[in-house]
Amino acid sequence: MSNPAQLSTNVALDAVDNKGMRLEGNHGPRPKPFFTPKRIVLYSILFVACLYYLFPLYVMVVTSFKTMPEIRFGNIFAPPIEFTGEPWVKAWTSACTGLTCNGLNPGFWNSVKILIPSVLLSTVVAAVNGYGLVNWKFKGSEIFFSILIFGSFIPYQVMIYPLVMITRELGIYGSIWAVILVHTIFGMPILTLLFRNYFASLPVELFKAARVDGAGFWRIFFEIMLPMSLPIIVVALILQVTGIWNDFLFGVVFAGTQNYPMTVQLNNIVNSAQGSPEYNVNMAATILTGLVPLIIYFISGRLFVRGIAAGAVKG
Amino acid sequence: MDHSVSIRDLSLSFGNVRVLEHLNLDIGQGEFIVLLGPSGCGKSTLLNCIAGLLDVTGGQIFISGKNVTWEEPKDRGIGMVFQSYALYPQMTVERNLSFGLRVAGMDKKEIDQRVKRASEILQIEPLLKRKPAALSGGQRQRVAIGRALVRDVDVFLFDEPLSNLDAKLRSDLRVEIKRLHQRLKNTMIYVTHDQIEALTLADRIAIMKNGVIQQLADPHTIYNRPTNLYVAGFIGSPSMNFLEGDLIGGDQPTIRLESGTTIPVGGYEFETKPKSGSTKAVLGIRPEHILVGEAAASMPYQEDVVIEIVEPMGSDTLAYTTVGGVSVSARADSELDLKAGQKLRVGFDPGRGSIFDVETTNRL
Numbered sequence: 001m002s003n004p005a006q007l008s009t010n011v012a013l014d015a016v017d018n019k020g021m022r023l024e025g026n027h028g029p030r031p032k033p034f035f036t037p038k039r040i041v042l043y044s045i046l047f048v049a050c051l052y053y054l055f056p057l058y059v060m061v062v063t064s065f066k067t068m069p070e071i072r073f074g075n076i077f078a079p080p081i082e083f084t085g086e087p088w089v090k091a092w093t094s095a096c097t098g099l100t101c102n103g104l105n106p107g108f109w110n111s112v113k114i115l116i117p118s119v120l121l122s123t124v125v126a127a128v129n130g131y132g133l134v135n136w137k138f139k140g141s142e143i144f145f146s147i148l149i150f151g152s153f154i155p156y157q158v159m160i161y162p163l164v165m166i167t168r169e170l171g172i173y174g175s176i177w178a179v180i181l182v183h184t185i186f187g188m189p190i191l192t193l194l195f196r197n198y199f200a201s202l203p204v205e206l207f208k209a210a211r212v213d214g215a216g217f218w219r220i221f222f223e224i225m226l227p228m229s230l231p232i233i234v235v236a237l238i239l240q241v242t243g244i245w246n247d248f249l250f251g252v253v254f255a256g257t258q259n260y261p262m263t264v265q266l267n268n269i270v271n272s273a274q275g276s277p278e279y280n281v282n283m284a285a286t287i288l289t290g291l292v293p294l295i296i297y298f299i300s301g302r303l304f305v306r307g308i309a310a311g312a313v314k315g
Numbered sequence: 316m317d318h319s320v321s322i323r324d325l326s327l328s329f330g331n332v333r334v335l336e337h338l339n340l341d342i343g344q345g346e347f348i349v350l351l352g353p354s355g356c357g358k359s360t361l362l363n364c365i366a367g368l369l370d371v372t373g374g375q376i377f378i379s380g381k382n383v384t385w386e387e388p389k390d391r392g393i394g395m396v397f398q399s400y401a402l403y404p405q406m407t408v409e410r411n412l413s414f415g416l417r418v419a420g421m422d423k424k425e426i427d428q429r430v431k432r433a434s435e436i437l438q439i440e441p442l443l444k445r446k447p448a449a450l451s452g453g454q455r456q457r458v459a460i461g462r463a464l465v466r467d468v469d470v471f472l473f474d475e476p477l478s479n480l481d482a483k484l485r486s487d488l489r490v491e492i493k494r495l496h497q498r499l500k501n502t503m504i505y506v507t508h509d510q511i512e513a514l515t516l517a518d519r520i521a522i523m524k525n526g527v528i529q530q531l532a533d534p535h536t537i538y539n540r541p542t543n544l545y546v547a548g549f550i551g552s553p554s555m556n557f558l559e560g561d562l563i564g565g566d567q568p569t570i571r572l573e574s575g576t577t578i579p580v581g582g583y584e585f586e587t588k589p590k591s592g593s594t595k596a597v598l599g600i601r602p603e604h605i606l607v608g609e610a611a612a613s614m615p616y617q618e619d620v621v622i623e624i625v626e627p628m629g630s631d632t633l634a635y636t637t638v639g640g641v642s643v644s645a646r647a648d649s650e651l652d653l654k655a656g657q658k659l660r661v662g663f664d665p666g667r668g669s670i671f672d673v674e675t676t677n678r679l
Contacts, residue, residue, distance in 0.1 A: 203399050205398070205400075205401035205474075208363075208368050208397065209395065209397060209401035209402075209403075209459075209462070210403070211367075211368060211388050212366060212389065212393065212394065212395045212415075213389070213414050213415030213418055214389030214415055214418040214419055219418060223403075227405040228405060
């Protein structure tokens with residue numbers, strides 16, 4: 001996936017090299033063969049790495065289109081002889097997840113219902129946090145930030161029981177709101193760090209100019225800062241979408257049976273005790289669950305890298 | 316009160332670091348004040364305090380007779396221009412100019428009028444629909460000035476506005492700022508580390524060092540009668556020549572250098588008559604006050620020297636030599652066609668120089 005980027009970087013480096021040489025010794029650009037030993041080794045390693053990661057995916061895709069008798073026959077690497085879409089339909093609509101047999105469909109929508117508010121809420125709060133920490137320093141803001149960052153080192157397990165009690169006291173335990181709250185809390189350290197570093201990299205004079213122009217906290221945030229932070233917002237969105245979509249623990253603890261996210265329901269399908277395991281349905285269900293983060297990465301890979309780089313400068 | 320800006324006993328510290336201490340400054344209506352000093356001297360900090368972007372630790376700031384020490388920047392009647400332009404990148408020039416007015420909730424017609432007037436004055440009308448990224452450095456700085464202009468403020472604050480521009484543009488825009496000041500007659504406070512900008516623009520220059528104003532005076536006084544050794548060495552390029560020795564008071568005061576050379580300084584106007592004994596002192600002479608060749612003949616102090624290095628500067632030539640055992644530079648007419656190794660006579664009038672006490676570094 002990253003091959004084109006790699007290639008173009010190499011080309012750029014070569015160009016720089018050539019220029020340097022020309023400046024030094026007045027040589028013409030030296031013709032370079034495409035197959036140098038270095039490149040052969042490099043691409044061999046990349047190729048093997050790709051195979052290593054793609055092969056399981058291949059097996060999954062192939063298996064999901066086979067019928068059960070064909071799977072029992074063995075030959076897991078062979079393409080399907082009798083091509084069937086039945087497992088996909090079953091995984092989506094009628095596979096049994098515990099007591100109900102509605103497939104992954106309700107789980108998908110539960111995940112969406114958890115995902116969208118969690119991502120939006122955590123991103124917005126973190127952006128305001130980062131902006132406040134950089135531009136409106138208050139007494140103890142550095143300590144506040146350190147504590148926040150320290151929070152990201154505390155294992156989740158330690159916080160679960162207190163959070164169960166807190167959400168119970170708030171009366172939202174076992175509802176979607178509990179999961180949203182928990183995701184927002186746990187997204188805070190890393191997202192705040194991202195936004196803080198990004199805002200710190202913007203010239204402080206912009207903020208000063210806006211203040212001289214009479215803009216206040218929110219107006220500077222919405223009219224000056226936010227329009228400049230698209231790259232870092234994309235990074236935050238990707239981190240949160242994939243993180244929250246892939247979450248299992250908080251979903252199973254806080255959501256309540258009615259609101260189990262897709263990951264939990266996938267687990268229930270795959271681990272259901274009754275009957276013989278339907279590998280083709282399991283494979284289809286797994287791919288379906290993984291599809292959302294996968295699509296996100298494909299669409300935004302380039303933006304993601306750029307944004308990470310932008311957030312990395314200035315600690 | 317006819318002061319445009321008054322700063323009373325201003326102090327500012329970041330933690331334990333005291334940046335400004337008991338600073339006083341009065342700026343007249345319509346005056347162009349330049350705060351000049353090396354980086355880290357507190358000049359930008361002072362400007363930020365005046366703008367209200369930094370909370371002061373002590374003291375008071377008055378603008379147009381109103382105590383604004385704790386007012387928000389927008390309520391101080393100031394406009395500010397930054398070194399990095401600080402234009403809002405996502406807005407067009409027009410929206411950049413009008414941002415402050417829109418924040419203030421001014422009505423559309425009035426905004427358009429003001430933007431039009433400002434862009435006329437600064438000749439940026441063709442750029443109004445562009446984004447800052449599509450402008451050159453000089454154009455960006457004009458827009459930044461325009462942003463202060465539209466708000467119709469009493470006081471303009473400039474924070475090293477020309478430092479990011481190349482030499483040619485810098486001198487163009489310098490003239491333009493001066494023209495703007497003559498036209499608008501606003502009070503302007505201008506921070507720079509460039510002494511040429513300071514000398515050309517200022518009505519008065521405040522030279523700062525370590526958060527303290529060393530001298531506040533018009534450019535002519537600053538240049539010709541520096542109040543202490545620091546100011547003398549900071550202003551002028553190449554810098555003033557310093558001849559250190561003993562000042563011997565009396566009716567005919569002289570300075571005896573370490574080499575034994577004596578220089579009569581009877582023509583010098585002492586601030587206070589020197590004591591009759593001997594004090595350690597430094598005689599400072601500007602390179603252009605050391606005359607070379609025939610012109611030296613009429614000078615009170617003369618010496619035959621060998622020219623060591625010659626630097627032709629186009630309009631004139633810098634000659635490096637040794638006078639009284641001390642290396643000095645002299646600015647000579649380029650017509651003289653000096654050569655290294657050439658022997659000739661140099662001379663100067665100590666009366667045009669400055670004499671400083673070595674211990675206090677103050678002007679004598």
